[in-house]
Amino acid sequence: MSIVMRGLEVAGSMKEKLQEEFLALKERGIIPHLAIVRVGARPDDLAYERGAKKRMNTIGIKCTVFEIPEDVDQELFELQFGKINSNPEIHGILLFRPLPKHLNEESLKGLINPLKDVDSMSPVNAAKVFSGDETCFAPCTPESVIEILDYYNIDITGKKVVVLGRSMVVGKPLSMLLLKKNATVTICHTKTKNLEKVCREAEILIAAAGKAKMVTQEMVGDNAIVIDVGINLDEEGNLCGDVDYKNVEGKSSYITPVPGGVGSVTSSVLAKHVITAAKRLNCI
Numbered sequence: 001m002s003i004v005m006r007g008l009e010v011a012g013s014m015k016e017k018l019q020e021e022f023l024a025l026k027e028r029g030i031i032p033h034l035a036i037v038r039v040g041a042r043p044d045d046l047a048y049e050r051g052a053k054k055r056m057n058t059i060g061i062k063c064t065v066f067e068i069p070e071d072v073d074q075e076l077f078e079l080q081f082g083k084i085n086s087n088p089e090i091h092g093i094l095l096f097r098p099l100p101k102h103l104n105e106e107s108l109k110g111l112i113n114p115l116k117d118v119d120s121m122s123p124v125n126a127a128k129v130f131s132g133d134e135t136c137f138a139p140c141t142p143e144s145v146i147e148i149l150d151y152y153n154i155d156i157t158g159k160k161v162v163v164l165g166r167s168m169v170v171g172k173p174l175s176m177l178l179l180k181k182n183a184t185v186t187i188c189h190t191k192t193k194n195l196e197k198v199c200r201e202a203e204i205l206i207a208a209a210g211k212a213k214m215v216t217q218e219m220v221g222d223n224a225i226v227i228d229v230g231i232n233l234d235e236e237g238n239l240c241g242d243v244d245y246k247n248v249e250g251k252s253s254y255i256t257p258v259p260g261g262v263g264s265v266t267s268s269v270l271a272k273h274v275i276t277a278a279k280r281l282n283c284i
Contacts, residue, residue: 002255003152005227007144007264010151014268015059021275022060025284032278033062034118034270035084037095039077039103040070044231045096048267052094055267061274064090070100077103078111085113091281092118092274115280118273120173129173132180135280137273142174144265145206145227146181152254154204154225156183162199164188164215164242165208170229174206195219207242215243223253229262 025032034056038045049065056063066084068077084090093116099105114124120139128136149156161183165171175185188198189209199205199219205226207215212232220226230242241258249255256262278284 002226002249002252004249005148005152005254005256005261007148007256007261010144010148010265011055011268013151014147014265014272018059018268018271018275021279025275025278025282026060028282028284030278030282030284031060031062032092032274033064033090034092034094034274035087035090036063036065037068037081037084037093038065039068039072039096039099041067042096048096052267052270055271056274059271059275061271072103074103074107078107081108081111085111085116090116091278092116092270094119094270095121097121116277118270118277126168126173129176132176137277138177139169139173140266140269140273141170141229141262142177143269144262145174145229146177147265147269148227148256148262149204154254156181156204159183159203160186160201161204161206162186162188162202163206163208164199165210165229167208167210170208174208174229209242211242212240213242213244215248217244217247217251220248220251222251224251225254226252227256227262228258230258231263 036049053063068080093112109121109123112122114122117125118137120126120137125137129138161178163171163175166187166189171187175187178185188195196219200221202224205220205224208229210230212234226243226248228241228243232240234240239259
């Protein structure tokens with residue numbers, strides 16, 4: 001039977017330290033402040049927003065949502081974003097992406113202050129992730145995977161790790177974080193030959209492909225550690241991951257569920273980044 005790696009346990013273990021750091025800043029008269037910038041009202045954005053606001057509130061971090069109409073033009077959006085970016089009372093900025101198709105996301109990547117870029121949108125932070133710079137803000141989801149592995153005392157030094165997915169949001173930055181911890185990393189994608197065999201050889205298999213239940217029992221080696229980053233809806237409209245959890249659970253040694261796994265840790269990592277940003281912006 002697999003050990004189920006529950007995200008809420010990880011988030012709970014992070015909470016005490018984050019509250020201590022928050023109180024230390026508060027004593028200096030600094031209240032960490034997160035700005036959430038949302039264009040329109042997509043259901044998935046609203047769901048993440050609710051979770052993020054709740055997590056910030058439990059720690060004490062101020063959280064302000066800037067809701068911008070979906071039909072905003074590029075010039076006005078950049079003007080509004082610039083005001084948020086330059087506000088000295090705001091320490092971290094989370095912009096929900098993807099943006100509506102008529103808006104150019106690339107220009108905003110260059111606008112955001114890297115010191116406030118708590119989910120690694122800026123090319124500056126992306127470059128730091130790939131160079132192993134300790135001052136970077138890595139994307140929250142990849143860092144959540146690392147937090148889970150650390151919490152469950154899983155040493156990945158020298159381990160064969162397969163990452164399914166090569167996006168700049170999860171797959172690529174996660175691979176860099178794993179390499180930094182001395183894992184032997186293979187990145188797989190839609191063009192990978194013998195995908196099932198490559199995955200089966202992994203000691204740690206991380207699914208971040210964005211396809212419901214694509215990781216079957218046949219793709220998982222005996223006693224492998226399986227981490228599911230995917231968020232999808234199955235044929236019945238229920239939330240599920242990239243892993244066929246029901247059939248894979250009995251074959252793996254450790255496994256994350258969906259929901260209740262990686263996603264439960266991301267808002268805690270976000271809070272961690274906001275507190276770090278507040279320290280750096282105040283030269284602490």
